[in-house]
């Protein structure tokens with residue numbers, strides 16, 4: 153059972169409760185990226201169970217015509233066990249997704265997982281194009297990854313990056329990451345024929361994406377998290393393609409605390425909810 157203050161960010165502990173939230177977003181013109189919370193598994197069983205859970209979810213999305221894709225963390229389906237387990241589990245998810253015409257996203261975790269995540273994306277996107285991968289603007293390698301992945305036909309979600317990384321491979325200053333984010337957006341709009349997603353809540357980045365969209369006339373998708381700037385999401389959905397990342401599942405605690413720590417706005421929200429019951 154999720155306490156009321158966490159319900160802003162997490163759509164319940166079950167797929168059914170998350171689907172209720174997703175349907176409500178669909179009614180407001182917003183599609184969703186459903187993520188069953190879970191990461192860093194070192195045993196086969198939870199990795200296999202979550203793989204199967206995603207396969208079941210994909211079938212439900214197709215059968216019930218829900219406007220959503222799935223977004224999977226590599227370490228949730230076996231990357232920290234071994235690359236073969238990850239690759240097999242991901243291929244199984246993609247096979248089910250392809251059979252039901254549902255898009256699959258790969259979230260990106262810390263830099264130790266980047267190569268294997270890109271490899272899994274490459275291995276599968278050649279046979280099923282409705283696959284997306286998240287790339288992080290704080291990593292110095294990302295401009296080169298964007299260049300080499302331009303030959304594939306999948307989707308790219310650009311984010312600033314949520315993990316604290318070593319200085320030799322990553323930018324750490326906010327200003328530098330913001331500049332980098334814009335430069336990488338330039339690259340995406342210059343060299344990708346659509347299939348671009350901007351995963352950000354930052355008003356300056358959102359405005360910049362709109363400018364690029366005007367200049368290049370390329371399609372793109374806004375992606376934002378459940379519970380963050382929800383009014384803005386609904387507003388943007390009047391004119392743009394908006395997808396909301398919707399986490400759910402019994403493993404909600406770590407994700408909730410990460411959200412609270414991330415922003416003063418979220419902390420104030422948590423505090424207000426505790427004080428007002």
Ligand SMILES: Cc1cc2nc3c(=O)[nH]c(=O)nc-3n(C[C@H](O)[C@H](O)[C@H](O)COP(=O)(O)OP(=O)(O)OC[C@H]3O[C@@H](n4cnc5c(N)ncnc54)[C@H](O)[C@@H]3O)c2cc1C
Nearest residue numbers: 259260286311312313314351352353354375376377397415
């Ligand atoms: C859909 C989605 C998927 C993601 N997937 C990944 C992933 O796979 N791997 C990964 O490393 N990271 C991922 N992230 C997280 C991302 O890397 C950033 O850590 C996170 O989005 C914060 O950066 P930002 O660009 O939103 O804004 P920030 O740089 O954190 O903030 C800039 C401005 O945005 C506004 N803002 C930001 N947050 C809030 C808030 N909570 N409430 C109100 N205003 C706010 C404020 O005006 C703020 O000043 C994802 C993010 C999204 C939205």
